[in-house]
Amino acid sequence: MKTFYKNMQIICFLLSVAFLLQSCHVYLSTPINLDEAVVTEGRIKITTADNKTHKYLWVEKSDSMYYGYTKKNGKVEKVPIEKDKIKNVHQVDKTTSTIATIGTVTAATFLALAAVFAVTCDCIE
Template identity: 35%
Template sequence: MAQIMMLLILFQSCTIYRSTPITLDQAVKNEYKVKVITKTSGALKFKRIGVENGDYYGLIWSRGETIRIPLKEENIISVQEKNKTLSNLLVIALPVALTIGFANMFGDEPGWKSDGSFQF
């Protein structure tokens, strides 16, 4: 049971990003989590992208503080935004599927019981 709870907690933090890249301006406007692929640092994940005086920055939270990481447009390969629908679906569907799977492995066969209820 402890392993199931650990898996559920682990999948709560999963984020799926869209494969189609967007512009920095779209990322600022949408205010979603983004993954920025850079030439030098690889993949950087930000809570969102901001802009001030024409300079872009990524926002991360660390120990209760907001930290701005400057972004240079010429150093960016792509920007991918969070896919909210698939991320939420993963958080809901995967634990349900795991629970049903474990119940089937360790419990009785799923199906209709004699009292008219359905057993998973």
């Protein structure tokens, strides 16, 4: 019975780690412009001319300025985007992100169960 509880602790730990790491975002390789980013109303990754990457929850246009929204310390912040310093803009690929997330959780679950089976199985001597 002690072995069972020990194995359950291992499974719970591995599944917890899998669920904590499941927020995977994959971006499309095809760049878009800022006006298209405003229309998509989704996650956007912007690379500047000096190769710095900025990730935004969404982008909006107000007057002639663009603003990106990021989350820092649990609060959503509005950050101005300098259009002339942008190298490229990519939107999130929702389908691939979902598949990657499910794949990560499934693989972690499979590995946890395989580890428990290997520990408890009497067939390996």
